[in-house]
Amino acid sequence: MRRLAIAALALLQAACAAPEPRGTGDLGLVVERAAGRVMLIETSGRTARARVEGLGDLSHAAAVFSRDGRYAYVFGRDGGLTKVDLLLAKIDKRVIQAGNSIGGAISQDGRVVAVANYQPGGVRLFDAATLEPLAEVPTGSKVVGIADAPGNRFVFSLFEKGEIWIVDASDPRQPAVQKIADIGRQPYDGFVTPNGRYYLAGLFGEDGLALVDLWNPTAGARRVLDGYGRGQEPLPVYKMPHLRGWAVAGRYIFLPAIGRHEVLVLDSVTWTEAARIAVHGQPVFAVAQPGARRVWVNFAFPDNGVVQVIDVAAMKVVKELKPGRAVLHMEFTPRGEQAWVSSRDDGAVVVYDTASFAERARLPAESPSGIFLTSRAAMTGF
């Protein structure tokens, strides 16, 4: 009897000491770019849960998630790779892996994290559990637009060389590299379609995109939306657009036009231009709301205080929002009922109800940039 009582007491104590277990499906982070810090958020109550400091230079930071949605891998500009524990709100591991990095990706099986570097140009592979270095793929060129693809592959583009490389990391200590040359001048970013089949790289040096069919990469790259500028001189580009994000709505892919106040719509069945939509400025991100009915667009300097919403059925802008100055990023909750938008110069993350466009919350943050939710853990190409 006495034993039982002690055991019961111990159990009770343990229960009291341990925090209530929780899932991570509604968690995420916001990069506070000037402070070298991330703000951990949850989207059910729309609050900031904690802050994690000490992530270094986050001026161009991106994040991917472990397959269990517990850890975020944050890629910093200074070459830092930080594994953040979202539940314990602390840094689990951190390495400085290069001089200057731009982003990264996590493999299909969740075991390998790839980091894309500008300086020295190349891709490095790390063990996702320990951050132990596994292999290095030097490129001799700045690496942009890295994304994961089925078959534990990583796909990326080389800015100066104008190539797309596919790295098979099935054996991460001995990655196999496949190179596709002559894809076009100065690819600036790239992404893998949600079904994992196609990789598209946007070109800065000419009007058009390079398309690779990952089912048949030996066929090389093919040009799509070639000469979309129709010979008209582009405007100066004050910020490079980003292609990574859900730009795919049904059969249509919404793409920022370089140096133009337009969103280009590419038909992914025929690979021809389906429409072009006049917008407020030069688009940076075009992101499809889950459900694919709408696409939200933000803009480059000096038009960056506005977000426009495109209706996919009508192929036109139906709403304009003013979340604050210098809108840098937008992220949807997995089912698309909320949009989280960062305003760098107003120091705020604004949460919108996507049905009514009503503002639901405004969280103070220091120079917020990227917003990343754990739902990315389950998405190919993120």
Add this chain to the structure above:
Amino acid sequence: MVKILLGLALAAACAAAAAGEPALARRAELLHLVKQDCGSCHGLTMKGGLGPSLEPATLAQKDEEQMQFVILHGRRGTAMPPWSTFLSEAEALWIVGQLKKGLPQ
């Protein structure tokens, strides 16, 4: 007394303006622009990114007027855009000076 101080301050401000130095409030705006908007290509700390490093050590040997020209007119065939719509010649030169010195943290 107040008048004298005011006069002095005014004189100082005029001297700065004559030398082509941007006014104080504008300087803060310019620094913000350099860190944030130039920083999107050159890095928040000017360490470099898509654009080259603009740290004092890298710039030490570079000609100030050439840099001012690049800032105002960009460099064709590269990703460096022209900023003359947003910056005066004096402001561009002031930015060059700040970059050479190292931006205040």
